[in-house]
Amino acid sequence: MTRKEYIIKQKKMGRHIFGVFPAQYPREILWAMNVAPVEIWDPPLEITGANAHLQPYICSVVKLGLELILQGKCDDLDGFLFPHTCDSIQNLASIVNDYLGMEKPCYFFYHPKAPFRDSSRIFYMEHLKGLAALLKQQLGPLDFSKLNQCVEQGRQVTSLLRELYNMRASGEISASNVQFYRVIRQGEFLLPDDFIPLLEEFLTASKGRSVAGPAVILSGVLPNPPEILTLLDELGVRVADDDFLSCSRRLLVPFSQARDPFEAMAETYFAMPPCTTKGSSIDERLNYLFGKIEGSGARGVIFDMVKFCEPELFDVPQLVKELKERGLATLVIDSELNQGLSGQLNTRVEAFVEMIS
Amino acid sequence: MDYFAGIDVGSLSTDVVILNGGGEVCGYSIIETGANSTEASEDALENALAQAGIGRGDLVKIVATGYGRVSVPLADRKFTEISCHALGAYYLFPYTGTVIDIGGQDSKVIRVGEGGKVVDFTMNDKCAAGTGRFLEVMAAKLRVPLDEMGDLSLHAKGEVQISSVCTVFAESEVVSLVARNHPREEILRGLHRAIVSRVWSMVKSIGVNGEVTMTGGVAKNSGVVVLMEERLGKTIHIHSEPQIIGALGAALLARRAFG
Numbered sequence: 123m124t125r126k127e128y129i130i131k132q133k134k135m136g137r138h139i140f141g142v143f144p145a146q147y148p149r150e151i152l153w154a155m156n157v158a159p160v161e162i163w164d165p166p167l168e169i170t171g172a173n174a175h176l177q178p179y180i181c182s183v184v185k186l187g188l189e190l191i192l193q194g195k196c197d198d199l200d201g202f203l204f205p206h207t208c209d210s211i212q213n214l215a216s217i218v219n220d221y222l223g224m225e226k227p228c229y230f231f232y233h234p235k236a237p238f239r240d241s242s243r244i245f246y247m248e249h250l251k252g253l254a255a256l257l258k259q260q261l262g263p264l265d266f267s268k269l270n271q272c273v274e275q276g277r278q279v280t281s282l283l284r285e286l287y288n289m290r291a292s293g294e295i296s297a298s299n300v301q302f303y304r305v306i307r308q309g310e311f312l313l314p315d316d317f318i319p320l321l322e323e324f325l326t327a328s329k330g331r332s333v334a335g336p337a338v339i340l341s342g343v344l345p346n347p348p349e350i351l352t353l354l355d356e357l358g359v360r361v362a363d364d365d366f367l368s369c370s371r372r373l374l375v376p377f378s379q380a381r382d383p384f385e386a387m388a389e390t391y392f393a394m395p396p397c398t399t400k401g402s403s404i405d406e407r408l409n410y411l412f413g414k415i416e417g418s419g420a421r422g423v424i425f426d427m428v429k430f431c432e433p434e435l436f437d438v439p440q441l442v443k444e445l446k447e448r449g450l451a452t453l454v455i456d457s458e459l460n461q462g463l464s465g466q467l468n469t470r471v472e473a474f475v476e477m478i479s
Numbered sequence: 480m481d482y483f484a485g486i487d488v489g490s491l492s493t494d495v496v497i498l499n500g501g502g503e504v505c506g507y508s509i510i511e512t513g514a515n516s517t518e519a520s521e522d523a524l525e526n527a528l529a530q531a532g533i534g535r536g537d538l539v540k541i542v543a544t545g546y547g548r549v550s551v552p553l554a555d556r557k558f559t560e561i562s563c564h565a566l567g568a569y570y571l572f573p574y575t576g577t578v579i580d581i582g583g584q585d586s587k588v589i590r591v592g593e594g595g596k597v598v599d600f601t602m603n604d605k606c607a608a609g610t611g612r613f614l615e616v617m618a619a620k621l622r623v624p625l626d627e628m629g630d631l632s633l634h635a636k637g638e639v640q641i642s643s644v645c646t647v648f649a650e651s652e653v654v655s656l657v658a659r660n661h662p663r664e665e666i667l668r669g670l671h672r673a674i675v676s677r678v679w680s681m682v683k684s685i686g687v688n689g690e691v692t693m694t695g696g697v698a699k700n701s702g703v704v705v706l707m708e709e710r711l712g713k714t715i716h717i718h719s720e721p722q723i724i725g726a727l728g729a730a731l732l733a734r735r736a737f738g
């Protein structure tokens with residue numbers, strides 16, 4: 123079922139559909155309030171109208187998101203949620219909410235940035251509860267036991283994803299890189315009732331040996347252009363793990379044992395792996411990457427950057443330097459989303475693979 | 480005797496090298512790629528085979544490289560030009576630690592390790608800034624034959640500054656400099672300086688390691704080479720046919736695959 127068909131089906135079932143911009147947000151609250159959050163990362167569109175509102179040096183996640191709205195493809199949605207991920211998303215939020223004259227409810231979700239203090243936790247809890255209170259005005263009361271159930275479902279999703287990632291890191295997955303991310307990315311719009319069985323099925327079906335070629339780690343915002351995965355499959359390379367904002371960084375969070383669902387969600391946020399959008403230090407990010415490299419036998423890291431993504435690009439030179447100093451191969455490529463791999467990018471990836479083979 | 484061929488299909492030239500089992504070059508050819516890469520690879524191969532005095536049946540393995548490597552149906556395997564230039568340069572100059580390859584549509588700086596293996600590399604972006612194509616456009620604008628522009632620039636008494644490495648902007652700068660009667664030699668020197676500065680930033684990002692070898696067509700341009708040597712503070716190794724180094728590396732990989 124395509125994303126669109128799924129949304130139509132959910133709508134028919136009486137669910138509210140929200141367009142959610144990257145990256146981290148309390149999905150459990152939305153699920154519990156009968157909302158199907160549909161994440162907007164890289165819709166396959168040609169950018170025409172969005173350029174009139176945004177400077178040329180804004181990333182294509184934001185440009186494509188705005189384009190989706192301008193082309194009327196969000197007209198059937200019941201609202202938007204803008205997490206405060208970076209300045210560009212913040213800018214987008216204000217364009218959509220203040221300037222476009224949209225009739226749709228827009229919600230904003232702020233997270234504290236590192237270094238975290240005791241007050242950060244208080245701030246986060248307040249914002250979680252504040253968001254729930256605002257949503258209540260549009261969607262009706264929040265059922266506490268439903269929220270507890272949803273937090274539990276969130277744990278199940280994470281646990282299945284973790285199992286898949288572990289299988290892959292230890293070379294025990296027969297699925298290709300393309301297949302792996304196709305399934306993981308379904309979580310951007312499937313509700314847990316549908317995502318959990320899909321993950322379970324995929325787990326069983328893809329138990330097996332990984333390809334024998336060299337292993338790499340991918341880092342960046344999201345696995346785009348998808349052609350990079352196809353190329354790595356063709357070259358017999360195993361993506362052994364990732365450090366993508368859209369994937370491992372926000373999906374593989376350690377469990378919280380907290381009874382209170384808000385506490386559990388807050389703990390989850392603070393336990394998220396290091397991320398540029400949380401303000402994590404380079405040292406934390408490096409340790410996280412080294413953990414992944416050691417755990418998977420990867421020989422190098424490919425930084426698959428979205429052009430003009432300031433938070434990510436800011437860290438890359440330092441990460442590359444440190445990784446190289448420890449004898450690891452690195453490759454940095456940056457491209458606009460959905461623009462495919464140019465001949466030159468293709469050559470860079472192939473040469474990188476030859477280098478580590 | 481066994482023979483091996485390396486075919487490098489570049490944006491401007493298609494180059495072929497034939498090696499015998501002992502690793503000696505027994506034939507090579509450089510032709511324009513033109514509009515059809517497959518035809519160019521066949522023609523260049525025929526030329527090189529004729530020079531070597533052997534037939535296609537004598538070839539044991541063929542490796543293709545270069546941006547057109549995918550359109551060489553004859554090839555048994557393909558490798559990127561990065562691996563091939565590194566290996567070719569290392570084979571000719573075994574102390575090579577850094578390769579600067581400036582071809583028609585891209586430039587690369589490669590750090591070479593033991594056995595001619597790539598340790599690190601960088602490559603320019605999509606545009607023609609800092610590539611041979613940039614020099615070709617400027618040569619045409621100044622009506623200077625490509626193979627004379629380097630030497631001419633070395634005779635310049637002064638130098639004009641070209642502020643852009645973007646081919647389009649630099650072209651209009653050149654037009655206005657010509658209109659103001661600046662000597663051609665000085666404009667050429669400025670153009671060579673612009674390309675060297677662009678490539679120099681790539682060299683710096685990789686770091687210079689050991690001896691430096693230049694490959695690709697632009698290594699034939701003495702003006703670029705002299706300025707690059709000035710920047711490096713050391714002499715650069717250049718083979719008499721720098722355009723065939725990628726094909727040589729490919730032929731060496733063909734031989735290695737067989738051995």
Ligand SMILES: Nc1ncnc2c1ncn2[C@@H]1O[C@H](COP(=O)(O)OP(=O)(O)O)[C@@H](O)[C@H]1O
Nearest residue numbers: 489490491492582583611612626695696697699
């Ligand atoms: N005789 C020459 N003198 C100076 N420069 C040359 C000469 N022949 C070729 N070049 C330069 O080399 C470039 C082509 O390099 P080449 O390595 O053949 O490119 P590619 O591998 O992309 O086909 C030309 O753009 C030109 O600038």
Ligand code: SF4
Nearest residue numbers: 181183208210431432
């Ligand atoms: S790609 Fe980077 S700049 Fe763009 S929205 Fe994501 S984090 Fe922000």
